[in-house]
Amino acid sequence: DADVTQxxxxxxxxTGKRIMLECSQTKGHDRMYWYxxxxxxxxxxxxxxxxVKDINKGxxxxxxxxxxxxxxxxxxxxxxAIPNQTALYFCATSGDQALNNEQFFGPGTRLTVL
Amino acid sequence: GDSVTQMEGPVTLSEEAFLTINCTYTAxxxxxxxxxxxxxxxxxxxxxxxxxxxDKGSNKGFEATYRKETTSFHLEKGSVQVSDSAVYFxxxxxxxxxxxxxxxxxxxxxxx
Numbered sequence: 001d002a003d004v005t006q007x008x009x010x011x012x013x014x015t016g017k018r019i020m021l022e023c024s025q026t027k028g029h030d031r032m033y034w035y036x037x038x039x040x041x042x043x044x045x046x047x048x049x050x051x052v053k054d055i056n057k058g059x060x061x062x063x064x065x066x067x068x069x070x071x072x073x074x075x076x077x078x079x080x081a082i083p084n085q086t087a088l089y090f091c092a093t094s095g096d097q098a099l100n101n102e103q104f105f106g107p108g109t110r111l112t113v114l
Numbered sequence: 115g116d117s118v119t120q121m122e123g124p125v126t127l128s129e130e131a132f133l134t135i136n137c138t139y140t141a142x143x144x145x146x147x148x149x150x151x152x153x154x155x156x157x158x159x160x161x162x163x164x165x166x167x168x169d170k171g172s173n174k175g176f177e178a179t180y181r182k183e184t185t186s187f188h189l190e191k192g193s194v195q196v197s198d199s200a201v202y203f204x205x206x207x208x209x210x211x212x213x214x215x216x217x218x219x220x221x222x223x224x225x226x
Contacts, residue, residue, distance in 0.1 A: 042203060042218040090157055103214055105157035
């Protein structure tokens with residue numbers, strides 16, 4: 001069974017629609033992250049959370065919001081999707097910083113905004 | 115700010131060829147350095163890491179040495195296989211934080 005799961009795996013939507021991407025993990029990690037991947041740009045951090053009561057903006061948070069419903073769940077929302085949010089989205093988790101910050105990634109959600 | 119620069123791809127090799135993918139970084143302090151690999155249709159997974167200068171990370175025949183004097187962490191493999199075809203990301207994590215800063219990725223294509 002996968003340790004980090006993402007739903008949906010693929011989604012096509014229209015400009016202006018609200019979209020939620022969900023991430024669940026069974027690793028027992030406190031820290032969770034959302035990234036987007038675009039060709040030629042690598043991965044860029046959108047939001048991250050170090051525990052249930054902690055939410056932080058990343059490099060490119062504009063147009064996105066997140067919710068940390070529980071230690072195991074971290075959702076990413078696009079309130080009003082636009083075409084330049086078409087990308088591959090990854091959720092990741094990590095444990096104690098003393099373990100040198102290794103992150104564990106989900107399989108990704110491919111989002112297309114028409 | 116902190117950043118990672120990788121060579122652009124794609125890198126195209128024949129099976130059993132020698133591989134080098136260059137990675138250099140800019141960071142204050144003493145970051146940890148990582149190589150992640152993304153196989154087609156999958157998420158990223160850690161390939162190897164190094165946490166201090168002169169450390170060598172290794173896994174699955176891949177190696178990279180943390181070179182503080184040249185701020186580099188080049189990935190090498192002596193004999194690549196078709197199954198090594200993937201996108202490789204160099205990344206760093208600052209000592210004082212937990213975020214990963216990624217390079218843009220290098221696609222490797224290995225042909226029989």
